[in-house]
Every structure is written in structure tokens, then in C-alpha cells.
Amino acid sequence: MDQRTKWNSKYKERLIQLEEPLPNVRLANLSPYLNGGSALDLACGLGGNSLFLARLNFQVQAIDLSDVAVSYLQEIAAKQNLAINPRLCDLTKLTNLNLNKSSISLIVITYYLDRTLFPFVKSILKENGYFFMETFYTSPISENQGVSNHYKLQPGELLAEFGDWKVLFYEENEQEGRQTIFCQNQRKSAPIESEK
Numbered sequence: 208m209d210q211r212t213k214w215n216s217k218y219k220e221r222l223i224q225l226e227e228p229l230p231n232v233r234l235a236n237l238s239p240y241l242n243g244g245s246a247l248d249l250a251c252g253l254g255g256n257s258l259f260l261a262r263l264n265f266q267v268q269a270i271d272l273s274d275v276a277v278s279y280l281q282e283i284a285a286k287q288n289l290a291i292n293p294r295l296c297d298l299t300k301l302t303n304l305n306l307n308k309s310s311i312s313l314i315v316i317t318y319y320l321d322r323t324l325f326p327f328v329k330s331i332l333k334e335n336g337y338f339f340m341e342t343f344y345t346s347p348i349s350e351n352q353g354v355s356n357h358y359k360l361q362p363g364e365l366l367a368e369f370g371d372w373k374v375l376f377y378e379e380n381e382q383e384g385r386q387t388i389f390c391q392n393q394r395k396s397a398p399i400e401s402e403k
């Protein structure tokens with residue numbers, strides 16, 4: 208079964224009982240940093256994070272492969288008059304996205320892992336812009352039953368990948384087997400050489 212069919216059928220089932228999707232808890236806790244601008248929610252699913260960000264005055268582009276998820280989010284954003292532009296797009300074909308370099312204030316990725324997105328994130332995030340990512344990792348305790356290792360980060364991986372930015376929050380929760388980073392595109396200043 209391809210990814211689109213798999214996620215469409217999950218979302219059709221979930222929408223029968225769903226009230227409104229909630230944002231990621233760690234992202235919600237970081238709201239003091241989230242003061243509006245342009246946001247990109249990659250692999251947004253039903254859009255819990257996008258809805259949350261739009262209410263914090265972000266103009267959100269929400270991208271997903273599932274037309275069921277994208278249609279749902281389009282409908283709810285229109286009904287509530289929220290600045291969300293849900294777009295159907297396969298993130299493995301990045302050329303379709305057509306985004307300018309250094310144009311986005313905040314990028315969010317939750318529970319979607321494609322490492323080829325990392326250079327893309329680094330190129331389109333504005334200087335001083337924020338990046339939030341959370342997904343499973345190969346925790347020594349949790350086995351994250353049902354999640355293939357293919358979709359898991361290595362321990363410390365996000366810190367190694369984005370550690371040259373200003374890291375404002377980092378957590379590995381062994382029990383839940385999740386890794387979370389929130390960082391700002393602000394290079395650490397080089398150590399000042401002492402005068403000889």
C-alpha cells in the first residue's frame with residue numbers, strides 16, 4: 208500500500224470521531240517564542256499544529272500527501288477564517304514546493320522523518336527563525352511498537368544536526384521513545400581570540 212492510501216484510510220477513520228486535532232504538547236509549551244510570521248508545517252496531517260499556529264498570528268503553509276487530511280484542514284480553516292494554506296504535496300519531490308530561500312519564520316515537523324528535508328529546512332528558514340521537530344528515536348527502553356526503525360532518529364541525532372544553531376529546548380524521552388528539538392537559526396558566535 209502506498210503512503211497516500213495508507214494515511215487517507217487512517218484519517219477517514221479518525222475523522223469519524225474527531226472533534227478538532229490538538230497541537231503537539233511541547234510545541235504548545237513554547238508559545239512565548241511564537242509571535243507570528245510565516246510558518247511551514249511539513250507533513251501536517253489533520254493540522255493540529257497548523258491550527259494552533261494560525262491562532263498565534265502565523266500565516267501557515269501546511270503540507271501533506273494525504274488529500275483527506277488536506278481537504279479537512281482546508282474546510283476547518285475556511286470555516287474559522289484562519290490564515291492556513293493547506294497544500295497537497297509529496298515532500299520527497301521538493302521542487303514542487305517553490306519556496307524562497309530564507310523566507311520562513313518557523314518550520315515545524317512532527318512525526319515525519321525524511322532526512323533529505325534537513326538541508327531544505329536550513330536553506331528556507333530566515334535568520335533568527337525557529338525550527339521545531341519531534342519524532343521517534345531508537346530509545347534504549349521504548350520499542351515504539353509498530354514503528355519501523357526506518358522512521359526513527361538515532362540518539363542525539365537532532366542535536367548533532369542542528370547543534371550549530373541556538374538550541375532553546377532539547378529532550379529525549381526514553382520511555383516514550385521521542386526526541387524533540389526547538390532551535391533558532393542563529394549561529395553561535397565564534398570564540399574571540401585573545402590578543403597576543
Ligand SMILES: C[S@@+](CC[C@H](N)C(=O)[O-])C[C@H]1O[C@@H](n2cnc3c(N)ncnc32)[C@H](O)[C@@H]1O
Binds near residue numbers: 271
Ligand atoms: C504520523 S503523521 C504526522 C502528522 C502530524 N505532523 C502530527 O504530528 O500529527 C505522518 C504524516 O506524514 C504524511 N506523509 C507521509 N509521506 C509523505 C510525503 N512523502 N509527503 C508529504 N507528507 C507525507 C502523512 O500523510 C501523515 O499525515
